[in-house]
Amino acid sequence: MSTTSPAAVVVLAAGEGTRMKSKTPKVLHEISGRSLVGHVVAAARELGPQHLVVVVGHASEQVTAHLAADETPVRTAFQAERKGTGNAVRMGLDELGGAVEGTVIVVCGDTPLLSGATLSALAATHTADANAVTVLTAEVPDSTGYGRIVRDAATGAVTEIVEHKDATDAQRAIREINSGVFAFDGRLLDEALGKVRTDNSQGEEYLTDVLSILREDGHRVGASVAGDHREILGINNRLQLAEARRLLNERLLERAMLAGVTVVDPASTLIDATVTYERDVVVHPGTQLLGTTHLAEDCEVGPNSRIKDTAVGAGARLDTTTADGAEIGAGATAGPYAYLRPGTRLGVKAKAGTYVEMKNATIGEGSKVPHLSYVGDATIGDHTNIGAASVFVNYDGVAKHHTTIGSHCRTGSDNMFVAPVTVGDGVYTAAGSVITKDVPAGSLAVARGQQRNIEGWVARKRPGSPAAQAAQAAGQESDGES
Numbered sequence: 001m002s003t004t005s006p007a008a009v010v011v012l013a014a015g016e017g018t019r020m021k022s023k024t025p026k027v028l029h030e031i032s033g034r035s036l037v038g039h040v041v042a043a044a045r046e047l048g049p050q051h052l053v054v055v056v057g058h059a060s061e062q063v064t065a066h067l068a069a070d071e072t073p074v075r076t077a078f079q080a081e082r083k084g085t086g087n088a089v090r091m092g093l094d095e096l097g098g099a100v101e102g103t104v105i106v107v108c109g110d111t112p113l114l115s116g117a118t119l120s121a122l123a124a125t126h127t128a129d130a131n132a133v134t135v136l137t138a139e140v141p142d143s144t145g146y147g148r149i150v151r152d153a154a155t156g157a158v159t160e161i162v163e164h165k166d167a168t169d170a171q172r173a174i175r176e177i178n179s180g181v182f183a184f185d186g187r188l189l190d191e192a193l194g195k196v197r198t199d200n201s202q203g204e205e206y207l208t209d210v211l212s213i214l215r216e217d218g219h220r221v222g223a224s225v226a227g228d229h230r231e232i233l234g235i236n237n238r239l240q241l242a243e244a245r246r247l248l249n250e251r252l253l254e255r256a257m258l259a260g261v262t263v264v265d266p267a268s269t270l271i272d273a274t275v276t277y278e279r280d281v282v283v284h285p286g287t288q289l290l291g292t293t294h295l296a297e298d299c300e301v302g303p304n305s306r307i308k309d310t311a312v313g314a315g316a317r318l319d320t321t322t323a324d325g326a327e328i329g330a331g332a333t334a335g336p337y338a339y340l341r342p343g344t345r346l347g348v349k350a351k352a353g354t355y356v357e358m359k360n361a362t363i364g365e366g367s368k369v370p371h372l373s374y375v376g377d378a379t380i381g382d383h384t385n386i387g388a389a390s391v392f393v394n395y396d397g398v399a400k401h402h403t404t405i406g407s408h409c410r411t412g413s414d415n416m417f418v419a420p421v422t423v424g425d426g427v428y429t430a431a432g433s434v435i436t437k438d439v440p441a442g443s444l445a446v447a448r449g450q451q452r453n454i455e456g457w458v459a460r461k462r463p464g465s466p467a468a469q470a471a472q473a474a475g476q477e478s479d480g481e482s
Contacts, residue, residue, distance in 0.1 A: 006123055007051065007102030007186055009044040010092035013037045013109030014057025014079040019237045025059040026235065027109040028066055031245040032252060033272025033291060035066060036235055039112035039248075041074055042273070046116025047105065047123060053077050053095050054109065055088045084204030085180075086196045093190060100186035103127065106207065108180040110235045112244055113251075118226050119181070125224040126183035132219030133189070133211055135161065136181035138229035146177035147208055149223065158221045161208035165201055176225075178208060179232035183224075188214060248273070256283075261295075264302075278314075296330070310340070313348070326358075329365070347382070360400075361392075364407060376400075377419065381407030387431065388413045406441065 017026020027037035034042065037054065044052055056063045057079040067074035077095035079088050089106055093099065103126055105119060118136070126134035135158060137149050147161045148171045161178045162171050192210040200206060215221045226232055235241050252273055253266045260279030263269050270288040277295040284302030289295070291309040299316045301307060310323040313330035321335040325342030331349040334340060338352045343360035346352060350363040353370035361375045364382035369375055371388035377400050378392045384405055392403050393416050401419035405411070409423060412431035417423070424441030433447040458468050 005048040005050070006105045006183070007049065007100045008092075008096055009047065009049045009052050009105045009107065010089055011037065011040055011044065011052070011054040011107050011109050012085060012088050012092075012180075013040075013054050013063060014060075014082060014088050015110075016058040016082075017110070017236070020235075020241075021238075025063055028059075028063060029235070029241055031112055031241065032248045032270075033274045034112070036112045037063070037067070037109040038070070039273070040107055040109050040114060041067070041070070043114050043116045043119055044105070044107060045072075047119055049105070050102075051075070051096050051100070053092045055079050055092045057082055057088075082204075084198075084202070085207035086193055086205030086209065089189070089207055090193050090205075093193075099190035102186055104184045104186045104189055106180075106182045106184065108234060111180070111232060112235065113231045113233055113248055114179075114181065115231060118231055122181065122183050122224045125222065129222045130220065131183070131222040132185050132214045134183040134222045134224055135211065136179040136183075136226055136232065137176050137223045138179055138226040138232045139175050140177055140229045141175075143172070143175050143177050147180075148172065148174040149176040149178055150174070151176075157215075158211060158223050159215065160212045163200075163206065163208070177232075179226065180234065181232065182207070184210070185219075188219060192217075305335070316346075378403040378405065378417075380405045381409070381425065383407055384409040385411070387411050387415060387429075390415045390417070393418045 013027040015026060020026045020029065028035045053075045054067055055077045060078055064076045067076060077091045079091045103123060105123060122134060122136050145164050147163045148167055149158060150160045150162055150171060151157060152159050189210065192213040195213050196205045196209045198205055211221050230247055233244060235244055249270055252271045253263050253269060256271060256277055257263055261277050261281045261283060263283045265285035268285045269283055272290050274291060275289045275293045278297040280298050281295045282300040286304040287302035288306045293307050293309060294311050295301065296312060296314040298314055299312045301312065301318045303320065305318050305321045308324045310326045310328065312318065312328045313332060315331045316328045317333045319335035321338045323340040326340040326344040328346045329348040329350060332346040334352040337355050339357040340352060341359035344358040345362045347363055347365040347367065349366050351368040351370060352358055355372045356369050357374045359376040361378045363380050366383040367380050369386040373386060373390040375392050377394040384407060390411060394400050403417045403419040403421050405423040406425035406427065408425060409427045411429045412433060414432045415429055416434040418434065418436045421435055421438060423439045426442045427439050428444045429435060430446040430448065433445060435445055435447055439445045458471050462468050
């Protein structure tokens with residue numbers, strides 16, 4: 001924990017977000033692999049706070065459950081009535097036992113672009129300047145709808161923050177805005193909240209009034225200006241959600257490229273904040289990298305691939321592949337048009353080829369399923385080749401069953417493996433076989449009916465048809481040969 005780490009971070013996430021026009025609470029809408037509030041919590045954690053609390057209100061049970069599902073569950077406070085931001089902060093402090101000694105950072109739960117670095121700069125400025133409160137501000141091209149920062153003309157000190165609906169025409173012309181993010185002295189914050197009034201157009205307790213209260217009491221009020229105004233953008237509707245997704249995706253791709261990843265076409269590539277990678281990875285156009293995906297050194301993904309919660313090994317190659325919850329070994333290949341479902345594990349230099357679907361299947365080192373096949377609930381040993389158009393028949397209508405195929409096997413095309421069944425090492429199977437019984441190691445399995453040719457059947461059963469005419473012509477040609 002650094003010397004500027006705050007005593008507490010309070011995240012305000014109690015609002016309904018009606019302009020989203022959604023049954024989903026605003027703060028739970030997702031971009032780049034996290035909910036809006038999830039991005040804010042992740043940024044707050046970069047500060048190493050002693051306490052972190054999220055104030056919930058609308059759909060509190062849903063938001064609380066979401067936060068509890070985090071790897072490190074998040075503490076929540078409940079705001080029963082939406083009486084303003086000041087009241088929400090009071091609920092957060094009450095959850096922590098009242099006044100907090102040290103710095104308290106307050107952030108909004110709908111600002112997914114806010115970075116840990118900007119919050120750290122705010123905390124550092126607050127400590128260095130010995131402020132009672134420090135507000136994070138930004139200069140924006142259009143300040144409509146935001147609280148305006150009003151400064152002392154002589155000293156430049158922050159005198160108050162005026163909400164848009166309460167601002168005069170002159171104040172509405174101000175371009176420096178309140179981000180809704182503050183650093184407070186914990187004890188002074190608690191005292192000032194008790195003095196906040198509700199004599200405004202909304203009848204609410206504005207957290208911004210704390211600045212005026214502290215200033216009138218003779219305390220220092222400062223500001224920290226964000227380097228990029230886009231970081232403080234709040235999300236209120238789907239248009240703003242899409243814009244934030246675009247900006248965050250650009251930031252994440254830039255970080256990946258600076259770390260040694262080649263992104264051939266950033267404009268057509270999506271990446272989640274939770275994706276990790278090593279150097280010399282190549283990502284081709286039209287690719288989505290989602291969830292907890294990890295790309296190892298020298299692997300190549302795409303084009304037109306969707307990779308989610310998947311570990312891709314060093315030097316692996318995925319072409320037009322969908323993978324979800326899979327493990328892909330070093331040097332393995334998949335696609336084009338492969339579908340690797342949860343539980344799929346491709347071994348080192350293994351192959352899932354064109355139009356191959358796998359689910360809950362382990363494919364051994366160097367083994368190949370090259371074409372037009374479904375492999376489900378199966379274990380395949382090393383250096384085995386599965387013939388084209390093979391199906392692992394794993395479901396009997398009630399339960400799933402497992403198929404095991406050994407190492408160094410060569411199975412014929414158009415095979416059906418009816419689970420549960422075990423095929424031993426070194427086995428060959430004939431094309432068109434339906435394997436329903438275990439096959440001993442080193443055997444040839446043939447499971448198909450004997451071929452029978454009934455001559456003249458077409459002429460008798462389909463007289464005058466194109467097929468009969470073709471057969472007759474072929475017979476005449478054969479009779480005419482010397």
